[in-house]
Amino acid sequence: MKIEILTTGDEILQGTIIDTNSAWISEKCQMLGHEVTRHVSVGDDDKEIAEAVGAASGRADCVIVSGGLGPTADDITVEAVARAFGLKLKLDEAVLAEIRDFFGRVGRQMAKTNEKQALIPEGGRPLPNKVGTAPGIRVKLGRAECFFLPGVPRELYQIFDDSVLPWLKEEATGASEARVLRCFGLPEATIGEKLSDVPLHGARLSFRVKFPEILLKLIARSESDADARHSVDAAAAAIRERLGDVVYGEGETILPEVVGHMLRDRNMTVAVAESCTGGLIASHFTDVAGSSEYFERGVVSYSNRAKQELLGVSLDTLRANGAVSREAAMAMAEGVRRLSGAAIGIATTGIAGPGGGTPEKPVGTVHMAITTAERTEAFQYSFGGDRERLKLLFAMTAIDMVRKYLINL
Amino acid sequence: MKIEILTTGDEILQGTIIDTNSAWISEKCQMLGHEVTRHVSVGDDDKEIAEAVGAASGRADCVIVSGGLGPTADDITVEAVARAFGLKLKLDEAVLAEIRDFFGRVGRQMAKTNEKQALIPEGGRPLPNKVGTAPGIRVKLGRAECFFLPGVPRELYQIFDDSVLPWLKEEATGASEARVLRCFGLPEATIGEKLSDVPLHGARLSFRVKFPEILLKLIARSESDADARHSVDAAAAAIRERLGDVVYGEGETILPEVVGHMLRDRNMTVAVAESCTGGLIASHFTDVAGSSEYFERGVVSYSNRAKQELLGVSLDTLRANGAVSREAAMAMAEGVRRLSGAAIGIATTGIAGPGGGTPEKPVGTVHMAITTAERTEAFQYSFGGDRERLKLLFAMTAIDMVRKYLINL
Numbered sequence: 001m002k003i004e005i006l007t008t009g010d011e012i013l014q015g016t017i018i019d020t021n022s023a024w025i026s027e028k029c030q031m032l033g034h035e036v037t038r039h040v041s042v043g044d045d046d047k048e049i050a051e052a053v054g055a056a057s058g059r060a061d062c063v064i065v066s067g068g069l070g071p072t073a074d075d076i077t078v079e080a081v082a083r084a085f086g087l088k089l090k091l092d093e094a095v096l097a098e099i100r101d102f103f104g105r106v107g108r109q110m111a112k113t114n115e116k117q118a119l120i121p122e123g124g125r126p127l128p129n130k131v132g133t134a135p136g137i138r139v140k141l142g143r144a145e146c147f148f149l150p151g152v153p154r155e156l157y158q159i160f161d162d163s164v165l166p167w168l169k170e171e172a173t174g175a176s177e178a179r180v181l182r183c184f185g186l187p188e189a190t191i192g193e194k195l196s197d198v199p200l201h202g203a204r205l206s207f208r209v210k211f212p213e214i215l216l217k218l219i220a221r222s223e224s225d226a227d228a229r230h231s232v233d234a235a236a237a238a239i240r241e242r243l244g245d246v247v248y249g250e251g252e253t254i255l256p257e258v259v260g261h262m263l264r265d266r267n268m269t270v271a272v273a274e275s276c277t278g279g280l281i282a283s284h285f286t287d288v289a290g291s292s293e294y295f296e297r298g299v300v301s302y303s304n305r306a307k308q309e310l311l312g313v314s315l316d317t318l319r320a321n322g323a324v325s326r327e328a329a330m331a332m333a334e335g336v337r338r339l340s341g342a343a344i345g346i347a348t349t350g351i352a353g354p355g356g357g358t359p360e361k362p363v364g365t366v367h368m369a370i371t372t373a374e375r376t377e378a379f380q381y382s383f384g385g386d387r388e389r390l391k392l393l394f395a396m397t398a399i400d401m402v403r404k405y406l407i408n409l
Numbered sequence: 410m411k412i413e414i415l416t417t418g419d420e421i422l423q424g425t426i427i428d429t430n431s432a433w434i435s436e437k438c439q440m441l442g443h444e445v446t447r448h449v450s451v452g453d454d455d456k457e458i459a460e461a462v463g464a465a466s467g468r469a470d471c472v473i474v475s476g477g478l479g480p481t482a483d484d485i486t487v488e489a490v491a492r493a494f495g496l497k498l499k500l501d502e503a504v505l506a507e508i509r510d511f512f513g514r515v516g517r518q519m520a521k522t523n524e525k526q527a528l529i530p531e532g533g534r535p536l537p538n539k540v541g542t543a544p545g546i547r548v549k550l551g552r553a554e555c556f557f558l559p560g561v562p563r564e565l566y567q568i569f570d571d572s573v574l575p576w577l578k579e580e581a582t583g584a585s586e587a588r589v590l591r592c593f594g595l596p597e598a599t600i601g602e603k604l605s606d607v608p609l610h611g612a613r614l615s616f617r618v619k620f621p622e623i624l625l626k627l628i629a630r631s632e633s634d635a636d637a638r639h640s641v642d643a644a645a646a647a648i649r650e651r652l653g654d655v656v657y658g659e660g661e662t663i664l665p666e667v668v669g670h671m672l673r674d675r676n677m678t679v680a681v682a683e684s685c686t687g688g689l690i691a692s693h694f695t696d697v698a699g700s701s702e703y704f705e706r707g708v709v710s711y712s713n714r715a716k717q718e719l720l721g722v723s724l725d726t727l728r729a730n731g732a733v734s735r736e737a738a739m740a741m742a743e744g745v746r747r748l749s750g751a752a753i754g755i756a757t758t759g760i761a762g763p764g765g766g767t768p769e770k771p772v773g774t775v776h777m778a779i780t781t782a783e784r785t786e787a788f789q790y791s792f793g794g795d796r797e798r799l800k801l802l803f804a805m806t807a808i809d810m811v812r813k814y815l816i817n818l
Contacts, residue, residue, distance in 0.1 A: 011617050013445045015436030016626060018429050022450070027424030036422045037457070039450035041431070044615075048446065072601040072616055106773075106793030111598040113605075131794075133598075152618065206425045217425075272709075278695025279688035282709040286687025289763050289796055291711075297719065298709030300681075300691040306706035306749065310719065340715065354698050387698055 001034045001171050004056040008067035008077055009151055010043045021066045021156055028165060032172040033221055034062075044074040050084030057144035062171075064164065067151030069134035071113040077148060078119060078137065085141055087121040095126045099133045127163035131155050136163060174221060177228035179236055181216040182249045184400050188214050194242050201234035212393045213255070216247075245407060248400070255399055256284045256291075262406045263294040263344075270402065271342035272298040273311050273332040275323065276350035276366060280395040296342040301332065311335030311347075324349050326367050326378045333369040334376060344405075345371045348398050352390045366394045370405050377405070410580050412438050413447045413465040417458055417476035417486055418560055421450045430475045430565055437569070441577050442585040442630050443471075453483040459493030466553035471580075473573065476560030478543035480522040486557060487528060487546065494550055496530040504535045508542050536572035540564050545572060583630055586637035588645055590625040591658045593809050597623050603651050610643035621802045622664070625656075654816055657809070664808055665693045665700075671815045672703040672753075679811065680751035681707040682720050682741040684732065685759035685775060689804040705751040710741070720744030720756075731770070733758050735787045738776040746780050753814075754780045757807050761799045775803045779814050786814070 005022045012019050022039040029036050037060060042048040049068070056063045068077030082089050096118035103110040117134045120126055124139030127147070132155040137148040147164050149156045183191060188207055191214055195205065203220040216239060220231035240247050249258045263270060272281050272295075282298030285291050299310045304323060307313040312335040313328060321327040329347045337345025350366030357363035364385070369378040379401065383393050414431045421428050431448040438445050446469060451457040458477065465472045477486030491498050505527035512519040526543045529535055533548030536556070541564040546557040556573050558565045592600060597616055600623050604614065612629040625648060629640035649656050658667045672679060681690050681704075691707030694700050708719045713732060716722040721744040722737060730736040738756050746754025759775030766772035773794070778787040788810065792802050 010615050011626075012432070013435055013448065014439045014615075014626075014628075015432040015434070015445075016615075016617055018427065018432040019448070020427050023421070023424040023427040025424070026422055030423045036424075037452065038461075039422065039428070039448070041448035043446065052447075071598040073605070074615060102793075107791045108596065111602045113602055114598055206420075208425070274688075274691075277692075278700075278704075279683075279691025279707050279709065280695075282683075282688025283686075283692050283800075286689075286709070286711065287797060287800065291687075295687075295709075295711050297711060297715035298688050298707075299719070300688065300695070300704075300707030300709075302695065302701050302704050302706060309748070310706065310708070339718070388696060391692075391696070 001061045002059070003029050003034050003036045003062045003064065004038045004040065004060040005036060006052055006056055006063060006065045007039070007041045007151065008044065008049055008065065009041070010074065012041045012067075013043045021151065021153060024153070024157070025064055025066070025160065028160065029168060031176055031178045031219060032168050033174055033176055034168060034172065044068060044076060046076050046080035046083065049077055049080040053081050053141065053146070054084060057141040057146060060144055062168075063141070063144050063146045064149065065146065066149045066156050069117065069136075069148065069150045071111060071117055071133065078121065081141070081148070082121040085121075087123060087139075089119040089121055091115070092118050092120045092126055095120065095135050098128070098135070102133055127159050129155055129159055130162075131158050135159075138163070174223060175225040175228045176219065176221045177225070177232045178217065178219045179232050180251055181218070181236060181239060181247050182253070182255070183214040183216060183243060183246045184212065184248050184255060184396060185246050186214070186243075191216070191243065191246070195239060198238050198242055199235070200238070202231040203235040205235065205239075211389065212396050245404065248403060254287075255396060255403070257288045259399055259403045259406070260285070260288045260291055260294060262403065266406065266409070268343035269294050269296045270344045270346065271296045271336045271340035273336035273345065273347040274298065274300050275302060275307070275332070275348060276352045277348045277391055277395045277398065278302065280391050281346070281348065281398050284395055284399060296340045297336070299336055307332060310339075312339065322361070324351055324361050324365060324367060326369075326380060329367040329369040330371070330376050330378050333371040337371050343372060344402065346398055346402060348394055350394055352387045352394065354387060364390055366397075368394075368398050368401060370401050410443045410470045411446045411468070412443050412471045412473065413449065413469040414445060415461055415465055415472060415474045416448070416450045416560065417453060417474065418450070419452045419483070421476075422452045430560065430562060433562070433566070434473055434475075434569065437574065438577060440585070440587065441581040442583055443577060443581065453477060453485060455485050455489035455492070458486055458489040462490050462550065462555070463493055466550040466555060469553055471577075472550070472553050472555045473558065474555065475558045475565055478526065478545075478557060478559045480520060480526055480542065487530065490550070490557070491530045494530075496532065496548075498528040498530055500524070501527050501529045501535055504529065504544050507537070507544070511542050536568050538564055538568055539571075540567050544568075547572070583632050584634040584637045585628060585630045586634070586641045587626065587628045588641050589660055590627070590645060590648060590656050591662070591664070592623040592625060592652060592655045593621065593657050593664055593805060594655050595623070595652075600625070600652065600655070604648060607651050608644070608647050609640075610647070611640040612644040614644070614648075620798065621805050654813065657812060663696075664805060664812070666697045668808055668812045668815070669694070669697045669700055669703060671812065675815065675818070677752035678703050678705045679753045679755065680705045680745045680749035682745035682754065682756040683707065683709050684711060684716070684741070684757060685761045686757045686800055686804045686807065687711070687761075689800050690755070690757065690807050693804055693808060705749045706745070708745055716741060719748075721748065733760055733770050733774060733776060735776050735778075735789060738778040739780070739785050739787050742778040742780040743785060752781060753811065755807055755811060757803055759803055761796045761803065763796060773799055775806075777803075777807050777810060779810050
């Protein structure tokens with residue numbers, strides 16, 4: 001089946017936002033063996049939208065449109081298409097009630113302008129939106145099955161998975177299997193080199209950088225589900241053998257979740273003392289539902305005073321070695337563990353920049369430490385990048401330090 | 410001038426990579442007042458490429474194409490276009506010499522396949538590539554000036570800036586001015602309603618949701634720089650009057666930065682006690698370079714024990730009201746201020762879900778407090794969304810609480 005993807009919005013054509021929806025949808029289509037033949041983006045202009053939908057629905061078997069379903073005046077996709085195809089718009093009372101419900105649930109008043117989100121073209125049907133106000137719409141235009149979805153990614157994802165994907169699966173021929181292996185700790189080029197001659201058993205391998213992680217995607221297509229799964233299983237096993245513990249997980253499971261599972265399995269708790277990461281480690285740990293079971297506390301000790309008061313780091317240690325030092329990181333980790341009673345204490349201290357670097361300790365320098373009842377280990381790294389990237393890289397490296405510690409326990 | 414942007418490559422249509430070139434080029438064009446009317450992406454297929462270039466060159470004054478100039482068999486853009494437009498390809502000896510030179514400089518042998526990168530369609534001319542092998546090509550097709558550029562972003566950027574931008578500047582007529590107003594605290598629909606009849610003085614207004622913020626972008630075009638600026642100034646003033654302190658800043662300045670400036674101006678420091686936000690407030694504050702001047706410390710007190718030990722919250726307060734309560738939030742804020750010596754203490758306690766909700770305190774409930782030497786204020790909110798969104802919304806609302814407190818100081 002040939003599929004075209006159309007995204008609408010002045011903000012795309014003006015370069016204010018990067019269209020990520022087209023790639024997301026394409027990947028889903030491709031995994032089912034459908035062929036995406038074109039992406040088109042047009043602005044919030046009714047003639048352009050009508051022309052683009054008309055042309056796409058003449059060429060493709062399926063057209064997936066995102067954007068322009070919001071409540072504001074520049075959200076005009078549905079009106080433009082209805083006018084172009086001579087379809088009447090009808091107020092769908094059930095949809096209107098759902099929009100009202102949504103506002104009730106989030107404790108807000110529905111604006112008058114939201115009413116237009118309940119207008120559905122004749123012959124079309126609404127696709128439920130569980131996370132926002134605008135429903136999607138499915139309608140046949142010419143020979144093409146057309147799906148209209150919101151431009152807001154999380155709303156698009158939900159409606160696509162619930163209401164578009166099942167239809168795409170029905171229309172798919174043959175079997176396919178896809179898997180994502182998640183890696184942390186090596187750059188893309190190094191991973192690429194290590195895997196240059198890895199046996200893929202008929203699967204296709206592609207790389208995606210989701211800084212600071214590298215995601216490896218395997219896809220196999222075959223006559224049968226079992227064949228496709230076998231290819232992916234064999235390729236995944238070969239990759240894991242090459243990369244060892246650089247592969248930390250699969251699918252959607254993020255690193256803090258993997259570490260959280262490991263902590264829970266071992267009935268251990270963790271406490272975090274952060275300087276340069278400024279709360280980002282704690283925030284990543286607590287992004288995981290149920291993290292209160294193993295995340296005991298976090299301390300963001302930016303000032304030396306806070307390091308002394310909250311962590312019991314001695315002024316002597318700070319004076320003799322500086323706040324960015326192996327000794328300070330170890331004292332911080334030991335302090336947060338001792339004061340919290342957690343099984344594991346970890347700490348970071350470093351220079352995220354742009355200021356604060358010196359020839360001996362340039363921006364990108366970080367010391368981190370992990371401590372338990374048995375022993376304390378410290379690590380030093382020098383990374384490159386701007387403040388935001390460095391904070392994230394420091395934080396994820398610290399979380400991965402816990403994973404590697406627990407693996408070797 | 411109307412411009413269309415065409416990107417080519419199977420990896421775009423398969424969703425393996427996200428096309429960032431189109432947004433990058435669009436922003437450059439838009440800042441000169443040119444209108445980008447369409448983005449199209451097609452695969453490495455000569456018919457699709459020829460059809461797309463043909464259609465774009467019939468509609469637009471300028472077409473910018475990226476991708477398919479490499480040395481491999483699937484790099485077919487130039488051949489496809491030359492064939493479609495009946496143009497002969499000629500080997501450009503000067504270009505070939507430059508490609509040879511490039512390989513010499515990086516110490517590699519030129520492959521035979523690189524020779525095709527020196528093929529230029531008749532009537533066209535090469536655009537020097539200083540960072541790679543494939544030159545860009547400029548050629549008039551029909552009424553449109555067409556630029557063919559490599560898909561590799563750094564090569565595209567260099568050739569665009571050196572050889573396309575100067576021409577776009579020559580072709581630009583009139584002046585333009587753009588400005589972004591950043592809003593927090595109202596949903597898009599409500600802002601849209603409030604601004605439905607705001608006088609824009611000739612400027613154009615567009616909305617962009619960057620959850621949980623709403624960005625308002627104003628663009629004005631005019632004969633003179635002064636006129637364009639005057640339009641944007643007047644529209645921005647009218648919007649600010651309507652929205653009041655919902656507009657927290659302009660341009661790229663994020664909310665924690667605005668609050669940071671206010672704290673620094675007042676020579677005040679802040680300390681943060683977080684439960685449900687799990688370090689995210691501290692992380693946002695410390696995303697700003699130089700935040701160590703006013704960010705004294707953060708405490709992530711997930712457990713009741715941590716609330717008592719790190720913040721001096723009494724067990725009586727927690728028992729009588731629960732950890733998610735107005736009283737707990739106030740005691741946490743007062744505790745972190747007292748223990749840190751900061752001028753301002755803030756605290757959050759709430760339920761980010763998905764578990765932990767009760768009928769009285771459902772998921773999305775949050776209490777927050779701010780305290781200074783003068784007084785303590787507490788706020789309660791009920792928000793909707795998943796854990797990730799709730800954490801972010803709680804955190805940004807708390808940071809905005811500081812802003813509003815300081816405005817009214």
